[in-house]
Amino acid sequence: xxxxxxxxxxxxxxxxxxxxxxxxxxxxxxxxxxxxxxxxxxxxxxxxxxxxxxxxxxxxxxxxxxxxxxxxxxxxxxxxxxxxxxxxxxxxxxxxxxxxxxxxxxxxxxxxxxxxxxxxxxxxxxxxxxxxxxxxxxxxxxxxxxxxxxxxxxxxxxxxxxxxxxxxxxxxxxxxxxxxxxxxxxxxxxxxxxxxxxxxxxxxxxxxxxxxxxxxxxxxxxxxxxxxxxxxxxxxxxxxxxxxxxxxxxxxxxxxxxxxxxxxxxxxxxxxxxxxxxxxxxxxxxxxxxxxxxxxxxxxxxxxxxxxxxxxxxxxxxxxxxxxxxxxxxxxxxxxxxxxxxxxxxxxxxx
Amino acid sequence: xxxxxxxxxxxxxxxxxxxxxxxxxxxxxxxxxxxxxxxxxxxxxxxxxxxxxxxxxxxxxxxxxxxxxxxxxxxxxxxxxxxxxxxxxxxxxxxxxxxxxxxxxxxxxxxxxxxxxxxxxxxxxxxxxxxxxxxxxxxxxxxxxxxxxxxxxxxxxxxxxxxxxxxxxxxxxxxxxxxxxxxxxxxxxxxxxxxxxxxxxxxxxxxxxxxxxxxxxxxxxxxxxxxxxxxxxxxxxxxxxxxxxxxxxxxxxxxxxxxxxxxxxxxxxxxxxxxxxxxxxxxxxxxxxxxxxxxxxxxxxxxxxxxxxxxxxxxxxxxxxxxxxxxxxxxxxxxxxxxxxxxxxxxxxxxxxxxxxxxxxxxxxxxxxxxxxxxxxxxxxxxxxxxxxxxxxxxxxxxxxxxxxxxxxxxxxxxxxxxxxxxxxxxxxxxxxxxxxxxxxxxxxxxxxxxxxxxxxxxxxxxxxxxxxxxxxxxxxxxxxxxxx
Ligand SMILES: Cc1cc2nc3c(=O)[nH]c(=O)nc-3n(C[C@H](O)[C@H](O)[C@H](O)COP(=O)(O)OP(=O)(O)OC[C@H]3O[C@@H](n4cnc5c(N)ncnc54)[C@H](O)[C@@H]3O)c2cc1C
Numbered sequence: 001x002x003x004x005x006x007x008x009x010x011x012x013x014x015x016x017x018x019x020x021x022x023x024x025x026x027x028x029x030x031x032x033x034x035x036x037x038x039x040x041x042x043x044x045x046x047x048x049x050x051x052x053x054x055x056x057x058x059x060x061x062x063x064x065x066x067x068x069x070x071x072x073x074x075x076x077x078x079x080x081x082x083x084x085x086x087x088x089x090x091x092x093x094x095x096x097x098x099x100x101x102x103x104x105x106x107x108x109x110x111x112x113x114x115x116x117x118x119x120x121x122x123x124x125x126x127x128x129x130x131x132x133x134x135x136x137x138x139x140x141x142x143x144x145x146x147x148x149x150x151x152x153x154x155x156x157x158x159x160x161x162x163x164x165x166x167x168x169x170x171x172x173x174x175x176x177x178x179x180x181x182x183x184x185x186x187x188x189x190x191x192x193x194x195x196x197x198x199x200x201x202x203x204x205x206x207x208x209x210x211x212x213x214x215x216x217x218x219x220x221x222x223x224x225x226x227x228x229x230x231x232x233x234x235x236x237x238x239x240x241x242x243x244x245x246x247x248x249x250x251x252x253x254x255x256x257x258x259x260x261x262x263x264x265x266x267x268x269x270x271x272x273x274x275x276x277x278x279x280x281x282x283x284x285x286x287x288x289x290x291x292x293x294x295x296x297x298x299x300x301x302x303x304x305x306x307x308x309x310x311x312x313x314x315x316x317x318x319x320x321x322x323x324x325x326x327x328x329x330x331x332x333x334x335x336x337x338x339x340x341x342x343x344x345x346x347x348x349x350x351x
Numbered sequence: 352x353x354x355x356x357x358x359x360x361x362x363x364x365x366x367x368x369x370x371x372x373x374x375x376x377x378x379x380x381x382x383x384x385x386x387x388x389x390x391x392x393x394x395x396x397x398x399x400x401x402x403x404x405x406x407x408x409x410x411x412x413x414x415x416x417x418x419x420x421x422x423x424x425x426x427x428x429x430x431x432x433x434x435x436x437x438x439x440x441x442x443x444x445x446x447x448x449x450x451x452x453x454x455x456x457x458x459x460x461x462x463x464x465x466x467x468x469x470x471x472x473x474x475x476x477x478x479x480x481x482x483x484x485x486x487x488x489x490x491x492x493x494x495x496x497x498x499x500x501x502x503x504x505x506x507x508x509x510x511x512x513x514x515x516x517x518x519x520x521x522x523x524x525x526x527x528x529x530x531x532x533x534x535x536x537x538x539x540x541x542x543x544x545x546x547x548x549x550x551x552x553x554x555x556x557x558x559x560x561x562x563x564x565x566x567x568x569x570x571x572x573x574x575x576x577x578x579x580x581x582x583x584x585x586x587x588x589x590x591x592x593x594x595x596x597x598x599x600x601x602x603x604x605x606x607x608x609x610x611x612x613x614x615x616x617x618x619x620x621x622x623x624x625x626x627x628x629x630x631x632x633x634x635x636x637x638x639x640x641x642x643x644x645x646x647x648x649x650x651x652x653x654x655x656x657x658x659x660x661x662x663x664x665x666x667x668x669x670x671x672x673x674x675x676x677x678x679x680x681x682x683x684x685x686x687x688x689x690x691x692x693x694x695x696x697x698x699x700x701x702x703x704x705x706x707x708x709x710x711x712x713x714x715x716x717x718x719x720x721x722x723x724x725x726x727x728x729x730x731x732x733x734x735x736x737x738x739x740x741x742x743x744x745x746x747x748x749x750x751x752x753x754x755x756x757x758x759x760x761x762x763x764x765x766x767x768x769x770x771x772x773x774x775x776x777x778x779x780x781x782x783x784x785x786x787x788x789x790x791x792x793x794x795x796x797x798x799x800x801x802x803x804x805x806x807x808x809x810x811x812x813x814x815x816x817x818x819x820x821x822x823x824x825x826x827x828x829x830x831x832x833x834x835x836x
Binding site for chain 2: 057058060061082083105115118119128134135136140141144145146147148149151152154155171172173175197198199200201202219220222223225227264265266267282285286305308310321322326327328330333336338349350
């Protein structure tokens, strides 16, 4: 893996933007340009070269790396010690960087069972909108000193600052994985997912692709053999491939043209009354929908179940994310607390 | 400045006389939390019993610029719920209903005053439980847990409060009711749920919490391993984790702790061991069998002089009995103790424990160690005698040195008890001025006039400057020999 510290150059660039009243578009591997609202800044702040692992000791189960480090490189390093990023972020054919992944807050199929990107976040170094380099959190498992700014950075799309470094907890790779698959309807899949999640099975994935419900089990081989005997479904020899492709958003569903929505609801929510093609992940708590229905209808359907919808990929991003007015006001104040001149990614999260 | 009669009268109108406490005798109950070395009798205590009352009260305080200190069960160990002069204490003990248990979505919705242990009790009929289990769980409130991001014995595997909460409702000083999080696993925009958890009552008052429930595990096994030195026990902890095991709990007790608890509950601990580890493994029976075998191998390889495996449930409970009664047991051997809460990288365990004992000796105090070794969260208990003049001040200085040592080895001044009133000075060691200023700006986004739990958790820069002499001795930071992280 490359090892380069361009933190001061990045800081200089920010300071210059602050001075000249400019705005910056923070870019890592540029693998997720499709995500978020329209960013009004032209000038790039390129973090991809700011890369390398700063600290990694397998017995601490913590890795600290610069934001430009590729997720794929980190995964490879960890795998060498039988460890992994527990939230299974997509690496977008090697392009995704650590910084971009955290800024978008993307987590893969293991999320409901192991935790999300923010759950694994322990600490970070950032540049705020005043050009100051600041450290929050730390490199240890438990830390409640000060507000949890590190976790606030996850999913903030760079609008609270430029991530320079992050420390993440990592997990041991399970001894074995086993995938069971069975053909069923969406309704059947949902009730099965729900039933399983209330029981102590060693689950690490639970998804329905419109045809098959697949569940992934992780643990000691003896345990998985015993569990498999008690659960319905056939062992799926292509299971590992499926989970990998789901994580990378490469399975057929994600190749469909059109607008892709990501709807987050309570897992036991009945099938949503929306037209389009769907895919269920996270044991039913994450519902992907490919549809040309109007944004308003989708937001309304999600909100009716106490959840929310995000237009993940699509032409029209004018209504991609909704916040109620009290929350929007507060979030705008928080942004200004970090970036008073709105230097970073204006428009990317909210205008 | 005393509260105006008009303000007190308006509180009475909003809540009724019975929920407003102003007589000196009853006010004393609220003068401190479980860190009783710091006390301040409040001017007024209000005990709302509904969200509407909390909203009205906060609006009123905002109008009158009256500081508000929220209080759950008062079990905090950092003086977070310590009253502030001229302000009110807003106690949430009357809002103690379990609003819903939803077995289909594996969640429960609670008022903030619900006791931690009551959640698991309510979930049990469905085969579910609430994982974060602070040792104070029979008493502490879920609202207080959220405010402190409380942990427990099992958070190595199952996470802290922040990993187990789906949604909270927060009332701002303006009386607005915000919903942070949602029914699903994430929220749009900033992760304000994560920000609010652990914010120590500085951003808003938590009036409703939806937690995630987990399925009860079919089997649990506990191993007890004894070591001839604390270093070996520390090395065994690192080895277990490095091997890829994630025990449900991994606790370390030093000799002083072993002796104190043995004398108290007779758990059958090896009293001559320098340290013992308690290692709990849970899951499917086959998984537990495989993990136990692996763990035993690693413990043997790391010089455990004795390894016991609980053969049945009563024995398992006996193994834990000593650990669980450690605080009261220490309370028997010393008239007072002061509990610290730093977290360090696991590899530093042995070195830090050694230094702590040397520092304690230097100032003539004893320290007992019993803590969450799996995640490197130390709880040195400093023994002192409050009746002896200056003894607490000595303990306080030693405590501060211990926390600064934690920072110096790459750790933090608090793993789960929070900064509160207690660790303000050490915040100035852990953070730079610009970082503290950033915290203050963040607080102002929620609380522009600084009325929510003022003076706690985040020191003013002025205060750090004042305290500066504590930390820079002859121009040197403490432990100059150690690399800074
Ligand atoms: C014997 C003992 C053992 C302990 N063991 C552990 C342990 O293992 N792990 C651990 O993490 N902690 C432990 N603690 C510390 C303590 O129990 C926790 O910090 C707990 O979360 C505090 O809850 P509480 O309801 O007592 O809160 P309080 O002490 O009443 O308040 C704590 C803080 O939270 C704020 N607050 C309370 N309720 C609200 C609300 N509704 N909205 C906003 N702010 C609020 C207060 O202002 C204060 O700052 C222990 C304490 C004792 C005495």
